[in-house]
Amino acid sequence: MSTSPTSVLALLLAGPLQAWGAASRFSRRTTESAPTKSGVIGLLAAAAGIARDDDAALAVLAALRFGVRIDQPGTRIRDFHKAMHPVTGKTMPLTERFYLADAVFVAAVEGDHALLERLDAALRSPVYPPFLGRRSCPPATRVDLGLHRDAVLEDVLRTVAWQASPWYRRRHHHPETGQLTVLREKQPGEDTPADTLCDQPLSYSPAQRRHALRSVVTDRVRPPRESAHHDPFDAFSEDDDL
Amino acid sequence: MFLTRFRLNTARHGSRRLLSSPQAMHAAVMSSFPGVLPTTAPAADAPRTLWRLDERARAEVILYLVSPDRPDLTHLVEQAGWPAVATPDDPGWQTRPYQPFLDRLTAGQHWAFRLTANPVHTIRRKEGEPRKLTAHLTHRHQMGWLLDEERQKRAGFRIAEKPAGRRTLPGGTTHKGHPHHGDRYELSLNDTRSLSFSKSRPGGGNRSRVTLVTATFEGRLEITDPDLLRRTLTHGIGRARAYGCGLLTLAPAPKPARQEAR
Numbered sequence: 001m002s003t004s005p006t007s008v009l010a011l012l013l014a015g016p017l018q019a020w021g022a023a024s025r026f027s028r029r030t031t032e033s034a035p036t037k038s039g040v041i042g043l044l045a046a047a048a049g050i051a052r053d054d055d056a057a058l059a060v061l062a063a064l065r066f067g068v069r070i071d072q073p074g075t076r077i078r079d080f081h082k083a084m085h086p087v088t089g090k091t092m093p094l095t096e097r098f099y100l101a102d103a104v105f106v107a108a109v110e111g112d113h114a115l116l117e118r119l120d121a122a123l124r125s126p127v128y129p130p131f132l133g134r135r136s137c138p139p140a141t142r143v144d145l146g147l148h149r150d151a152v153l154e155d156v157l158r159t160v161a162w163q164a165s166p167w168y169r170r171r172h173h174h175p176e177t178g179q180l181t182v183l184r185e186k187q188p189g190e191d192t193p194a195d196t197l198c199d200q201p202l203s204y205s206p207a208q209r210r211h212a213l214r215s216v217v218t219d220r221v222r223p224p225r226e227s228a229h230h231d232p233f234d235a236f237s238e239d240d241d242l
Numbered sequence: 243m244f245l246t247r248f249r250l251n252t253a254r255h256g257s258r259r260l261l262s263s264p265q266a267m268h269a270a271v272m273s274s275f276p277g278v279l280p281t282t283a284p285a286a287d288a289p290r291t292l293w294r295l296d297e298r299a300r301a302e303v304i305l306y307l308v309s310p311d312r313p314d315l316t317h318l319v320e321q322a323g324w325p326a327v328a329t330p331d332d333p334g335w336q337t338r339p340y341q342p343f344l345d346r347l348t349a350g351q352h353w354a355f356r357l358t359a360n361p362v363h364t365i366r367r368k369e370g371e372p373r374k375l376t377a378h379l380t381h382r383h384q385m386g387w388l389l390d391e392e393r394q395k396r397a398g399f400r401i402a403e404k405p406a407g408r409r410t411l412p413g414g415t416t417h418k419g420h421p422h423h424g425d426r427y428e429l430s431l432n433d434t435r436s437l438s439f440s441k442s443r444p445g446g447g448n449r450s451r452v453t454l455v456t457a458t459f460e461g462r463l464e465i466t467d468p469d470l471l472r473r474t475l476t477h478g479i480g481r482a483r484a485y486g487c488g489l490l491t492l493a494p495a496p497k498p499a500r501q502e503a504r
Contacts, residue, residue, distance in 0.1 A: 125412065142410050170300070230296070230356045230460065232245060232306065232491035236338055 007113040008156040009120055010145040011040065012163055014104040018074070018132035019097065022199045022211075027095040031133070033073065034183050036199035037066040038211055039133045040107050043143070044119050045204070049127030053205040061119075062201050064111040067184030069157045069221070072164035074103025099137070104163050106145065110153040120147045154219070157182050162223040169223075179220040186215040193217075243289060243340035243476050245491075246307035248315050248323070252300065256321030261303065263439045264485035265452070267293070270321075271305075274313035289476040292489035294358050297433075308476060308489055312337055344475065347468045352402060353492040358433075358458045360482035361387035377455035381431050384457040385423040397479060397490075398470025402428040402462040429461035437485070454482055462495050 013035055020039045024030040041061050050057045077099050083092040109116070123130070123144040130143050145163075148156050162169060162180070186194050200214040250257045260267045271293045272278060284290060291309040298304075307313060319325050319334035328334040361384045364373040378384045387393070394400055403426060411425045423429060437454040465471050478488030 124410070230354060230491070230493050231247075232356075232493050233247060233336070233338065234493050235353070236245075236343055 005113070005150040006110050006152070007116045008108050008110045008148045008151040008153055009116040010148065010156055010160050011043075011107040011109075011123075011143050012104075012141060012145045013040070013068075013107055013132055013139065013143065014072075014163065015132045015137055015140040017099040017101055017134075017137045018103055018105075019099045019134040019137055021133065022197055027093050029095060029097045031076065031098045031100055032197075033076070033100070034068050034070050034181075035105050035107050035133065036197070037062075037185070037214060038199040038201040038204075040066065040068070040109070041201050042204060043130045043132075044109070044122070046128035047122040047126035047130055048119060049122070053203070053207075055203045055205070058201060058204065060115065064109040064115075065153055065185045065187075067108050067110075067153045067157050067182060069106040069108075069160075070103075070181045070183075071106055071162055071223075072102070072104035072168045074100040077101050097134075099134075102165075104165065104168075106157065106160050106163055108153055108156050108160075110151075110156075113149060116147055120144055153184060154182075157184065158221045159224055164223075180223055182219040182221055183216050184219065186217050190217075243344065244307075244309055244312050244337050245340045245343075246305075246309065246313055246315070246335055246337040248305045248307070248318055248335040250303045250305060250318075250322050251324055252303055254322055257303070260318075260322055261295070264437060264454070265439055265441055267295070267305075267486065268484045270318055271307060271313075273317060274307075274315050275309065275311050276314065277311055287477075290478065290483065292476075292478045292483055294486055294489040294491070296356070306489060306491060308340065308491075310476075340476075344472045347465055347471060349465050349468055351465045352495045353463055353465070354461070354495045355399075355463050355490055355492050356458070356460050357388070357479065357490045358456055358487055359388065359480045360454060360485075360487040361457055362455075362481055363387070378457075379455065381434070382420065382423065384431060384434065385427075385429060385459075388429070388459055389423055389427065393479075395466070396470065397474040398465065398467035398472075399463040399474070400466050402464050404428055427461065429459060431457055432460055433458040452485070454485055454487075456482070456487055463492075 018035070019029070019031045020034065020036045021029055022032050022036045022038070041058070041064070045058055045061055050061070079097045079099060081095045081097045084090065085092055130139055131137055132139055145160065164172075186192065194215040194217045196213045197216050198211050198213050200212040202210040202212055250261070252261070260270055271291060272280075275291070289310045291307065293308075294306045296304045296306065305318075315335045316333065319328055323334045325334070361378040362375055363378060365376050366373050378387050389401060409425050411422055414421070414426065416422050424431070434455070434457045437452075437456060439452055440449040441452045442449055475490055475492070479490055480488050482488070
């Protein structure tokens, strides 16, 4: 466990369609219900301009601790996908592709401040444009959501404002019952029951992509209130009364 | 001057009536001042009663009121509040003197602000026609209305600009070359409404319809002229001030969204 203070970079992943595959093979391309670490690290690597076969540069990013909060789960939709090759005119294999429609997530990575500062700048002028798990799924809004210095992943995912659409917040705004799911990487040395997911990226090389297993802890947090609080009475001091 | 806050009990029939018609709300607000008779014409250029409804959620509707006199909202509590829990100490609304706060405003201060306004301009559709009052309907034009240099100067403030690091558009304009106010300034437009309500005429004559477009602005401003700003805070901005428009309120500026320290 590192003792030096770490920072956290928060990302907003929202778009009409997203697809975060972790285990899909062949012609059935499934999606997890939340962004995968390999998908988000890939987005950051693309923004920073890291080449697909540069495994050494990827290892630095892959060492960041990762967590994601499900702000608006979205709907899983199935696309029966049929395509012709644009040049040869041959029919491509029929595939089934699954997407999350209208979902909103807050992802966060924790690690060295200087590295995260570089990634934050890269997200604002990316070398390769970001996409939400599949090239055909562009983000609907800016992806970077702020860099928090000397912060802990869990705290950031607990405090960043709830990013769901206004209609969703109106419908699910019960402060007692409504809770958001947080899927985060285990802290080193932590002893909590965890799931495993095969999305720890080792190589994005087109010849052979490789992923390792990763421990994922599930937490529940209250939806943080919006920061758009405006009360003119806050500007008064105690002795303003008559 | 006084600043007053009153929370409406939206479950009550009386609230529905007030919320559905700015004219009914205006009448209820004006009835809060025992010294103001319907026949008293206000002195020219005197501070006037301004009000605004802030609706953050369906059951969180707050009426803000800035007025020269201390209001008595007992009738609002009875119709649209929680009369059974009202006590002499907490009658159901809060009023505080505004002047000490106004006196503290100095040039160069930064404040968060909120304003519901009626952004309009006049147009002439063809040559020789009298100019006609028309609402700004798009976000770009509504923001442009508030960002107008002259208007800001007259009001005594300047909308703060975002630091370069927080802007999304490197060129400063959209791909069609239009300026993007929301990217350049600390300004957002959170609520635009088209209101249409009937206005009863004195004597019970024909009812005419009033249509109104309102826009709620939020953001950060810097004070350029405290005297002009004090005037803006007590006299209001723009038109339709009887119908809940023009009241600007200030609150302590929150930390910028991109917070680096904790």
